[in-house]
Amino acid sequence: MLNPLPIALAAIATLTVVLVSTVKGTGWEPTEDVSDEIIERRANSLPETGFPEPGNRAIGGGGGGGAIPAGGEGGEGELEEGGSASAGPGDIPEDEVEYFEVEFAKQGETVELANDEPILEQGEDQGWDLPYACRQGQCVSCAGQITDGPSEDFVEHDNQQMLDENELDDGYTLTCVAYPRDSFTIETGEAP
Ligand code: FES
16 A cells, blocks of 8 residues: 555655746746847958959959959960960971971982871881881881981971980981971981
């Protein structure tokens, strides 16, 4: 059998606490909304920019006086016209192609070579079986020797990676990537 006295006492105590809390409150107050105040304080701390619109901060916009300098004449940043970053010695407009007389000593013939095609290709066009392997200036299979002087006085190489300065000065050239720039005599199949 339960004793009703402790239960009644507990109920009275609980009721008392609830009543006191309801009447007096917990003492907690919601914090004041200070967001407007913070925004205003921040706005006041920023220097005056003079820009008419907040979004007018793009380069070239605004009237100066801000952090971004005025854009001068407005010509900065424009891409240069004409020219291509990847233009090679063979990228010559058709109406500017020139021809040079080249004597192929071993073949015993002199032919006119265009300056927009490698020596090797133009020699093959003659029907000659000229040596080659990579056709990219990365071996010396196609090497030949210009007998008139330093090879780079007579041809322009397109990224040859095998011949050093002395070999070039001795007239050696990689015919697969060598574009004629003058008339000369060449011994094909001659490597340093
Ligand atoms: S074929 Fe290889 S460098 Fe010319």
